[in-house]
Amino acid sequence: MVLKKYNINPDLALERQKCTFDIEEIINIFDGGKEKTSQRRKIEDVVLKSGLCHDDVPEECMSLKERYENAVRKSCFFSKLMKTELQEITGIEDFETPAIRRIADALFKDISPFLLHLGMFVPTIIGQCTSEQLMIWLPKALDLQIIGGYAQTELGHGTFIRGLETTATYDADTEEFVLHTPTLTAHKWWAGGLGKTINHCIVVAQLYTKGVCYGTHLFMVQIRDLDTHMPLPGIKVGEIGPRMGFSSADNGFLGFNNFRIPRNNMLMKHAQVQKDGTYVKPARHGKLTYQTMVFVRVTLVNEAAFNLSKAVTIAVRYSAVRRQSEMRPNEPEPQILDYPTQQHKLFIGIATAHAFQLTANWLWNTFKSVLSDMKKGDVGTLPELHALSSCLKAVCTSDAALLIEQCRYACGGHGYMLSSNLPYIYSFVAATRTYEGDYTILLLQTARFLVKAWEQAEAGKTVTPTVSYISRSLKGEKNSWRSTDEGIIKSFQAVAAGKIALCVKSIRDRMKSGLDYEDAWLLTTVQLVDAAEAHCRSVILETYCNEVRRLTKSSSDNVKIVMHQLVTLYLSYWTLQRTGDLLRYSSISEKDIDFMQRQYEELLQHIRPNAVALVDAFDLRDEILHSSLGAYDGRVYERLMEQAENNPMNAEPVNQSFHKYIKPLLQGKL
Numbered sequence: 001m002v003l004k005k006y007n008i009n010p011d012l013a014l015e016r017q018k019c020t021f022d023i024e025e026i027i028n029i030f031d032g033g034k035e036k037t038s039q040r041r042k043i044e045d046v047v048l049k050s051g052l053c054h055d056d057v058p059e060e061c062m063s064l065k066e067r068y069e070n071a072v073r074k075s076c077f078f079s080k081l082m083k084t085e086l087q088e089i090t091g092i093e094d095f096e097t098p099a100i101r102r103i104a105d106a107l108f109k110d111i112s113p114f115l116l117h118l119g120m121f122v123p124t125i126i127g128q129c130t131s132e133q134l135m136i137w138l139p140k141a142l143d144l145q146i147i148g149g150y151a152q153t154e155l156g157h158g159t160f161i162r163g164l165e166t167t168a169t170y171d172a173d174t175e176e177f178v179l180h181t182p183t184l185t186a187h188k189w190w191a192g193g194l195g196k197t198i199n200h201c202i203v204v205a206q207l208y209t210k211g212v213c214y215g216t217h218l219f220m221v222q223i224r225d226l227d228t229h230m231p232l233p234g235i236k237v238g239e240i241g242p243r244m245g246f247s248s249a250d251n252g253f254l255g256f257n258n259f260r261i262p263r264n265n266m267l268m269k270h271a272q273v274q275k276d277g278t279y280v281k282p283a284r285h286g287k288l289t290y291q292t293m294v295f296v297r298v299t300l301v302n303e304a305a306f307n308l309s310k311a312v313t314i315a316v317r318y319s320a321v322r323r324q325s326e327m328r329p330n331e332p333e334p335q336i337l338d339y340p341t342q343q344h345k346l347f348i349g350i351a352t353a354h355a356f357q358l359t360a361n362w363l364w365n366t367f368k369s370v371l372s373d374m375k376k377g378d379v380g381t382l383p384e385l386h387a388l389s390s391c392l393k394a395v396c397t398s399d400a401a402l403l404i405e406q407c408r409y410a411c412g413g414h415g416y417m418l419s420s421n422l423p424y425i426y427s428f429v430a431a432t433r434t435y436e437g438d439y440t441i442l443l444l445q446t447a448r449f450l451v452k453a454w455e456q457a458e459a460g461k462t463v464t465p466t467v468s469y470i471s472r473s474l475k476g477e478k479n480s481w482r483s484t485d486e487g488i489i490k491s492f493q494a495v496a497a498g499k500i501a502l503c504v505k506s507i508r509d510r511m512k513s514g515l516d517y518e519d520a521w522l523l524t525t526v527q528l529v530d531a532a533e534a535h536c537r538s539v540i541l542e543t544y545c546n547e548v549r550r551l552t553k554s555s556s557d558n559v560k561i562v563m564h565q566l567v568t569l570y571l572s573y574w575t576l577q578r579t580g581d582l583l584r585y586s587s588i589s590e591k592d593i594d595f596m597q598r599q600y601e602e603l604l605q606h607i608r609p610n611a612v613a614l615v616d617a618f619d620l621r622d623e624i625l626h627s628s629l630g631a632y633d634g635r636v637y638e639r640l641m642e643q644a645e646n647n648p649m650n651a652e653p654v655n656q657s658f659h660k661y662i663k664p665l666l667q668g669k670l
């Protein structure tokens with residue numbers, strides 16, 4: 001749709017006059033500097049001027065098939081644009097460029113069927129291929145001569161990768177692998193793009209050679225003819241059916257009937273099968289084939305921040321425009337943003353988007369540094385990265401989904417309209433809590449790391465920096481509550497340490513009573529998930545505080561003030577959410593809690609005049625927001641009416657069903 005131009009709504013115009021800081025300064029902080037902001041805006045200009053974002057009919061009014069076809073059309077033209085003009089601007093062949101990720105949302109209200117090509121297929125080639133294999137597949141994939149996906153999950157197994165049933169059996173006579181789907185539950189299920197779009201696929205299968213199963217490995221498989229796009233003989237492939245979101249992502253199923261691929265199509269950077277069928281196991285770490293999942297978990301923290309910033313922009317702008325009820329009899333109706341309960345719903349969303357964005361950037365740098373260690377042959381830092389990326393993916397996607405839904409509640413009935421975009425944003429983020437490792441499963445992975453760290457610290461060994469609080473706790477350091485940033489972080493670490501200690505005790509007590517380790521662990525998993533979540537909270541709180549301090553060192557005083565108000569709001573919010581834990585594991589008193597509650601309520605008042613400016617500082621163009629409620633001009637009612645009038649249901653004054661059914665019913669002739 002072409003966005004109509006309106007004058008700015010007067011309430012929003014007034015809000016912007018109240019702003020106490022330079023918005024551009026905060027925009028630059030989050031972009032990583034002035035130059036990056038300017039480059040991002042150039043990229044956005046090119047994409048927006050290309051006309052690619054235009055739809056004749058709103059996406060939500062199209063049939064599923066039309067939506068898919070429209071998404072393919074846009075993906076193809078967007079890919080072409082990325083290879084030409086955008087490459088010139090960015091100067092890099094970089095699918096990770098955050099600006100490209102952001103502007104992609106101007107094209108797709110839902111999901112591009114090419115998402116997995118960029119998000120998992122290309123990263124798997126980069127991370128799992130030998131240099132010879134890389135030379136074959138990477139240029140083709142980057143140039144979109146082949147389009148791929150990542151098929152790991154099966155109908156019967158997603159979480160438990162070791163339980164996957166698809167087999168890849170090596171035939172030394174022909175130097176081929178035979179891919180086979182032995183059962184119904186062995187069918188690949190869910191892979192994005194697989195249903196209709198892709199012609200290649202990374203397939204995860206149990207490797208058999210010389211009669212021995214060596215566990216899951218990755219294989220490059222061509223599934224469709226490059227010219228006709230017909231499935232190749234021996235391949236059964238299709239779309240899995242309508243779902244809550246991801247409507248245009250053509251998630252698919254895939255089965256193999258003794259389908260043969262050359263030996264060289266096993267991705268052999270870490271493990272190899274030689275021509276005679278001899279298996280050479282990975283030299284360094286057994287889980288290196290899981291690397292793409294770690295990469296995506298890291299990027300999903302960024303997704304949580306970005307999508308939350310969109311939702312909270314929509315809800316804050318709407319709340320500045322919407323007037324409802326009365327605070328005192330006969331007074332004019334206030335903006336709903338003036339209600340403290342509304343501020344309580346929304347300002348935590350702004351602070352959380354900041355916290356997650358800065359944590360995402362920090363995690364990305366940690367990921368890059370672990371990759372660089374691994375290139376030098378050192379895999380020592382991988383377990384900590386796995387533990388961090390697991391819990392941060394779990395907690396950030398889960399919190400973001402809850403807060404996005406809260407933004408929808410904050411918009412009352414209009415938030416329920418698809419044209420608000422809040423339902424789309426929610427259904428996208430809700431899926432991120434499940435895919436790439438379910439919430440519970442990933443927290444249990446972190447818990448495993450925490451229990452080991454506890455045992456190491458107990459044995460007097462040094463532990464990694466993110467769990468150094470465990471050593472302090474074991475030395476008997478008692479937590480004394482202080483309501484400063486550092487004090488609160490220390491108390492959250494004391495909560496995490498206390499919970500890990502109880503888990504360890506619980507496992508040991510259960511073993512003493514005769515249970516084996518597996519059962520003792522299993523019966524403790526509710527506590528273990530809780531302990532991992534507490535650890536994650538302390539990591540986010542600490543990272544957010546440190547990063548704001550670092551990044552605002554040379555900022556103006558007003559930016560420092562407002563950024564720090566959000567940090568304090570975030571710390572106070574979580575303190576009040578976790579009073580039970582803090583009373584148990586720190587020295588916080590009832591008086592301290594009263595103080596924190598008052599401080600929190602005062603902060604809502606301090607932040608209120610800057611609320612609209614703070615969401616403006618996410619610098620999200622209307623074309624990215626796709627929202628009748630959240631546009632920069634605040635012309636909510638005009639846009640809602642516009643959308644209603646453009647609804648294809650209103651194209652004819654009387655629907656044919658009247659003549660077919662209602663009239664006969666009215667006349668007793670049905």
Ligand SMILES: CC/C=C\C/C=C\C/C=C\C/C=C\C/C=C\C/C=C\CC/C=C/C(=O)SCCNC(=O)CCNC(=O)[C@H](O)C(C)(C)COP(=O)(O)OP(=O)(O)OC[C@H]1O[C@@H](n2cnc3c(N)ncnc32)[C@H](O)[C@@H]1OP(=O)(O)O
Nearest residue numbers: 075101104112114119158159161287290299386435436437
């Ligand atoms: C034109 C273009 C248009 C638009 C696009 C524009 C721009 C786009 C650009 C970028 C895209 C941006 C963002 C999004 C990107 C992509 C996402 C999009 C869609 C994604 C769709 C979803 C995909 C999927 O879901 S793929 C399937 C994922 N599946 C899972 O995650 C399964 C979860 N299960 C597991 O991970 C594991 O099985 C397990 C539960 C962790 C257990 O594994 P296992 O049983 O094998 O292991 P053990 O428990 O026995 O543990 C043994 C040992 O190993 C350690 N371990 C486990 N995992 C790891 C690991 N990953 N790394 C390191 N170590 C690991 C474990 O801790 C144990 O260690 P110890 O023995 O030492 O304790």
Ligand SMILES: Cc1cc2nc3c(=O)[nH]c(=O)nc-3n(C[C@H](O)[C@H](O)[C@H](O)COP(=O)(O)OP(=O)(O)OC[C@H]3O[C@@H](n4cnc5c(N)ncnc54)[C@H](O)[C@@H]3O)c2cc1C
Nearest residue numbers: 150151152153157158159190191192431434435436437440
């Ligand atoms: C939108 C979307 C896109 C996807 N895209 C892809 C893709 O491109 N490629 C791909 O390969 N896969 C994809 N997936 C699949 C996804 O990775 C899996 O659905 C996900 O990993 C969860 O696995 P599952 O479905 O087997 O859930 P299950 O493991 O069956 O989980 C069901 C419940 O059981 C619990 N549970 C399971 N095991 C345990 C345990 N050991 N301890 C305690 N609780 C447990 C879980 O916590 C959960 O509550 C996608 C999924 C979605 C929703």
